[in-house]
Amino acid sequence: MLQKLTFGCIADDFTGASDAASFLVKGGMKTVLYSGVPDSDQPIPEGVTAAVIALKTRTEQVDKAVSQSLQAAQWLKSKGAEQLYVKYCSTFDSTPAGNIGPICDAVLERYEIPFTVLCPSLPVNKRTVKDGTLFVDGTPLSESSMKNHPLTPMWDSYLPSLMSGQSKYPCLVLGSEDMAGTDEEIRRKVDDFAKNHPRFYLVPDFVNDTDADRIISVFGDLRLLTGGSGLMQPIAEKYSRSQAEQPARPGGSKGPAIIVAGSCSVATQGQVRHYLQNGGFGIMVRPGMLLSGDQTVDSIWNQVQESPRDSVLIYSAGSAGQTETETDGASEAALLENTMSELVRRAAEAGYTRLICAGGETSGAVTKALGYYAYQIGESIAPGVPVMIPLQHPQIRLVLKSGNFGQKDFFMRALKMTAEEEK
Ligand SMILES: Nc1ncnc2c1ncn2[C@@H]1O[C@H](COP(=O)(O)OP(=O)(O)O)[C@@H](O)[C@H]1O
Numbered sequence: 001m002l003q004k005l006t007f008g009c010i011a012d013d014f015t016g017a018s019d020a021a022s023f024l025v026k027g028g029m030k031t032v033l034y035s036g037v038p039d040s041d042q043p044i045p046e047g048v049t050a051a052v053i054a055l056k057t058r059t060e061q062v063d064k065a066v067s068q069s070l071q072a073a074q075w076l077k078s079k080g081a082e083q084l085y086v087k088y089c090s091t092f093d094s095t096p097a098g099n100i101g102p103i104c105d106a107v108l109e110r111y112e113i114p115f116t117v118l119c120p121s122l123p124v125n126k127r128t129v130k131d132g133t134l135f136v137d138g139t140p141l142s143e144s145s146m147k148n149h150p151l152t153p154m155w156d157s158y159l160p161s162l163m164s165g166q167s168k169y170p171c172l173v174l175g176s177e178d179m180a181g182t183d184e185e186i187r188r189k190v191d192d193f194a195k196n197h198p199r200f201y202l203v204p205d206f207v208n209d210t211d212a213d214r215i216i217s218v219f220g221d222l223r224l225l226t227g228g229s230g231l232m233q234p235i236a237e238k239y240s241r242s243q244a245e246q247p248a249r250p251g252g253s254k255g256p257a258i259i260v261a262g263s264c265s266v267a268t269q270g271q272v273r274h275y276l277q278n279g280g281f282g283i284m285v286r287p288g289m290l291l292s293g294d295q296t297v298d299s300i301w302n303q304v305q306e307s308p309r310d311s312v313l314i315y316s317a318g319s320a321g322q323t324e325t326e327t328d329g330a331s332e333a334a335l336l337e338n339t340m341s342e343l344v345r346r347a348a349e350a351g352y353t354r355l356i357c358a359g360g361e362t363s364g365a366v367t368k369a370l371g372y373y374a375y376q377i378g379e380s381i382a383p384g385v386p387v388m389i390p391l392q393h394p395q396i397r398l399v400l401k402s403g404n405f406g407q408k409d410f411f412m413r414a415l416k417m418t419a420e421e422e423k
């Protein structure tokens with residue numbers, strides 16, 4: 001009998017997808033992650049009930065982002081998914097014109113769903129929502145380091161305002177008092193709002209894991225949910241209550257490691273610094289030098305091959321805290337992404353088996369260059385950052401880290417957890 005899905009998630013970037021998948025696995029659902037929308041005849045692996053499709057739509061043109069997301073939704077439904085989830089970043093990364101609003105609007109409209117929730121929170125990584133405002137480690141989003149993101153600098157912290165420029169539909173904030181009411185009281189409030197609004201979003205308070213359980217107990221049966229990955233574990237627990245078996249935990253792999261860091265986030269900058277200060281070997285890539293041709297993929301690859309260690313870190317100037325932009329920023333970003341992804345592709349071809357990448361856009365470019373299309377999800381190195389094993393290449397260990405995630409010594413931990421244990 002053909003294996004069927006019950007739950008399908010569409011993620012707007014690759015690190016977001018691996019983050020979501022890691023929590024589904026933690027909640028007990030056997031999950032597969034696909035890079036892009038698979039072919040229609042692609043069978044679901046045995047025992048798998050949840051699928052996450054990683055797109056690269058966060059910074060894509062709005063119409064393309066919408067059509068790719070609808071295509072992903074259609075594929076998931078064709079494989080049996082009864083519930084869909086639109087996964088965006090826990091820091092609501094988007095441009096003022098979209099794409100979170102247009103994607104969510106389009107899925108609501110396509111499947112004639114009147115409302116859904118907006119839940120970017122991920123309390124374990126200190127992203128919380130209170131009275132409609134998104135906080136990063138207690139600081140309103142637009143005052144956090146996200147205000148300086150090279151591609152999606154965040155200009156506001158109030159979710160209804162962030163949505164107003166992107167979505168056709170209004171938001172109803174459900175504060176802690178509302179959420180403390182009975183299910184009946186909450187539903188009545190939502191029904192009242194629905195009388196004047198045929199389609200809308202709910203923004204419930206979500207500051208801790210108890211709130212996540214409450215949101216799932218009230219809204220967990222909606223055909224569409226949206227948010228970060230903070231709801232994933234309770235969703236998976238809801239589905240896997242009867243399923244005792246935990247997914248297999250594959251071990252490490254022999255072979256050298258390459259780490260690429262393209263993220264300019266404070267967390268990644270700290271991780272790069274820590275790695276270099278603790279004896280790690282690293283090569284800095286400067287967008288200005290790439291533009292002038294003073295640094296090329298070939299010249300960096302030569303340095304990689306001369307590396308004295310079996311692990312090498314290639315980091316952008318931005319990951320070292322230097323965001324020099326000589327053009328429009330986007331050109332430098334694209335040039336860096338192409339450089340990083342080509343280096344990882346060469347490394348994999350040359351026998352590197354442990355591939356570690358920091359930054360969502362950077363990871364999207366890397367996975368595209370690698371061309372792997374489906375992954376098993378292994379153990380997490382930090383909350384939301386699992387080790388992934390391409391189904392077609394079981395010797396490879398791929399780690400994709402959201403720029404902002406992970407402990408100071410993340411790269412050291414990733415090297416250790418992807419390596420074959422010494423006997
Ligand atoms: N020095 C720099 N100048 C301009 N852009 C940079 C620089 N360093 C990195 N970038 C770009 O910034 C973007 C960071 O985004 P991303 O990889 O998604 O990281 P994050 O997960 O922190 O959002 C990438 O496209 C990367 O190529």
Ligand SMILES: O=C(O)[C@@H](O)C(=O)COP(=O)(O)O
Pocket residue numbers: 013015016017019020088089090091122228229359360361384401402403404
């Ligand atoms: O929700 C999150 O924070 C992550 O899953 C995510 O989307 C990461 O994106 P990047 O910061 O671009 O890696």
